[in-house]
Amino acid sequence: MTVRLNDARILMYSHDSFGLGHLRRCRTIAHALVEDYRGLNVLIISGATIAGAFDYRARVDFVKIPSVIKLRNGEYTSLDQHIDLQETLKMRRSIIYHTAESFQPDIFIVDKEPMGLRGEVEETLTYLKSRGTKLVIGLRDVMDAPQLLEAEWKRNDVLNKIERFYDHVWVYGPPDFHDPLSGLEVPPGVREKTEFVGFLQRSKTRGDNPNRHEEDYILVTTGGGGDGSELIDDVIRAYKFDRSLTQKALVVLGPYMPTEQRQKFAANVADIPQMEIIDFDNRMEDLVAGAQGVVSMGGYNTVCEILSFDKPALVVPRIVPREEQLIRASRASELGLFDMLSPEEAENPELMAKALKALLKRPPPSANGRNMKLDGLENISRRVAEWLQPDDTPNVISATA
Structure with a gap:
C-alpha cells in the first residue's frame, strides 16, 4: 500500500565513472520508494554522461556533476580533456556538498564507493552526520577480488571511515550468494551495521509499446x-x-x-x-x-x-x-x-x-530453485519507513484515502 510521508527527502550519490550500473541501481531504488511513499522526494547526484536519457518518475530528479571516465587501466580522466582532472574533482566535490546543503536530506544513500570518487563525498558525509542525517552505504553483492579491494581500501582507510561515518551498510544481495567483504579485515562495528537486503527486483516499464521487438530473440x-x-x-x-x-x-x-x-x-x-x-x-x-x-x-x-x-x-x-x-x-x-x-x-x-x-x-x-531472493526493494522500503516515521506519529495515511 502506498503511504504518505510529510516532505521526506532522500539524497543518493552515484559516481558513474564507467558504465551505467550505479545510476540504474539508484534509479531502481528511487522509483520503488516514491511508489511506496507519497510525500517522499528523491534526488540522485550522478556523474553519468547520459543521466538525462532515462525517464524519471514524479518526485525523482537528478543533479548532473561533471563526468569523469575510468580507463581500462583503472586510472581516471576528465571527460572534457580540456579540463584538468583535479579541477573536475574540485567542481564535483563542491556541487555534491552544496546540493546536500540545499536539499537537506533525511537519508543519504551512497552507491558502492564509500567515500566517493577520490574521496569526494567525505566532506558531505561530515556535514550531514553533524545534522543527524541517516547515512547509508549500499554495496553490490560482489565488489571485487578480496586482494584487490583490500589494497584499494587500505590506501584510503575506507573500512575505518565506514565505521566512523555510516549508520548502515546495505548489501544488495542475499547472504548465501556472496559476501562482498569476505577476505577483508572488517571492523566489528562495520559487521554490526551490515544488512543483506537481497537482490533488487526489476519490473517492466510503464511506457507505451513496452516491447518494440515482436519476434523471438x-x-x-x-x-x-x-x-x-x-x-x-x-x-x-x-x-x-x-x-x-x-x-x-x-x-x-x-x-x-x-x-x-x-x-x-x-x-x-x-x-x-x-x-x-x-x-x-x-x-x-x-x-x-x-x-x-x-x-x-x-x-x-x-x-x-x-x-x-x-x-x-x-x-x-x-x-x-x-x-x-x-x-x-x-x-x-x-x-x-x-x-x-x-x-x-x-x-x-x-x-x-x-x-x-x-x-x-x-x-x-x-x-534450480535456490538463491532467487529478490526482496531487496521491499526490505529497503521497510527500513526507510522505520526511519522516516516518528514513533509518536499516528498511522500513516493511505494514498487512496
Missing part, C-alpha cells in the same frame, strides 16, 4: 558498452562460423561504445540477417522481459533482470580491471542459475555457437 547486452566489444565480436564470429544459428539476436551495444566500434559491427553483420544491432535502449527491463534468453557480461543490474524475469542466460564476464563479474558469474553458475564461458572460451566461435544453441534449451534460473 536472444538479447545480447554489454551494459554501458565501454568494455563490451569483445563479447559482441565473439557472438558475431559464432554466427559467421555456424550458419545453422538461425535464432534472431538483438544486440544492444550500449551508449559508451566508441563510434568506430559501432561502425565496424554494423558492417560485420550486414550479411547476417538474423542479427539486429541497436545503440541504446533506456528500457532494458522490457528487452530482457521479451527475450528468449540473455547473453551478457554479468553486471549487477543485468543479473537482477535475468533473475527477475527468469530468463535462461549465458554470461561471459569481464576480468579486468575488476574481477567482480567473474566472481558473480562463477557463483551463479555454481548454483545452476545460468551458464558461463570464460573470455578465452568465448573467443572460440565453435564453443560460442554451441553455447548459444544450448541457451535456447536451458531451463530458467527458477528451475
Whole structure:
C-alpha cells in the first residue's frame, strides 16, 4: 500500500565513472520508494554522461556533476580533456556538498564507493552526520577480488571511515550468494551495521509499446558498452562460423561504445540477417522481459533482470580491471542459475555457437530453485519507513484515502 510521508527527502550519490550500473541501481531504488511513499522526494547526484536519457518518475530528479571516465587501466580522466582532472574533482566535490546543503536530506544513500570518487563525498558525509542525517552505504553483492579491494581500501582507510561515518551498510544481495567483504579485515562495528537486503527486483516499464521487438530473440547486452566489444565480436564470429544459428539476436551495444566500434559491427553483420544491432535502449527491463534468453557480461543490474524475469542466460564476464563479474558469474553458475564461458572460451566461435544453441534449451534460473531472493526493494522500503516515521506519529495515511 502506498503511504504518505510529510516532505521526506532522500539524497543518493552515484559516481558513474564507467558504465551505467550505479545510476540504474539508484534509479531502481528511487522509483520503488516514491511508489511506496507519497510525500517522499528523491534526488540522485550522478556523474553519468547520459543521466538525462532515462525517464524519471514524479518526485525523482537528478543533479548532473561533471563526468569523469575510468580507463581500462583503472586510472581516471576528465571527460572534457580540456579540463584538468583535479579541477573536475574540485567542481564535483563542491556541487555534491552544496546540493546536500540545499536539499537537506533525511537519508543519504551512497552507491558502492564509500567515500566517493577520490574521496569526494567525505566532506558531505561530515556535514550531514553533524545534522543527524541517516547515512547509508549500499554495496553490490560482489565488489571485487578480496586482494584487490583490500589494497584499494587500505590506501584510503575506507573500512575505518565506514565505521566512523555510516549508520548502515546495505548489501544488495542475499547472504548465501556472496559476501562482498569476505577476505577483508572488517571492523566489528562495520559487521554490526551490515544488512543483506537481497537482490533488487526489476519490473517492466510503464511506457507505451513496452516491447518494440515482436519476434523471438536472444538479447545480447554489454551494459554501458565501454568494455563490451569483445563479447559482441565473439557472438558475431559464432554466427559467421555456424550458419545453422538461425535464432534472431538483438544486440544492444550500449551508449559508451566508441563510434568506430559501432561502425565496424554494423558492417560485420550486414550479411547476417538474423542479427539486429541497436545503440541504446533506456528500457532494458522490457528487452530482457521479451527475450528468449540473455547473453551478457554479468553486471549487477543485468543479473537482477535475468533473475527477475527468469530468463535462461549465458554470461561471459569481464576480468579486468575488476574481477567482480567473474566472481558473480562463477557463483551463479555454481548454483545452476545460468551458464558461463570464460573470455578465452568465448573467443572460440565453435564453443560460442554451441553455447548459444544450448541457451535456447536451458531451463530458467527458477528451475534450480535456490538463491532467487529478490526482496531487496521491499526490505529497503521497510527500513526507510522505520526511519522516516516518528514513533509518536499516528498511522500513516493511505494514498487512496
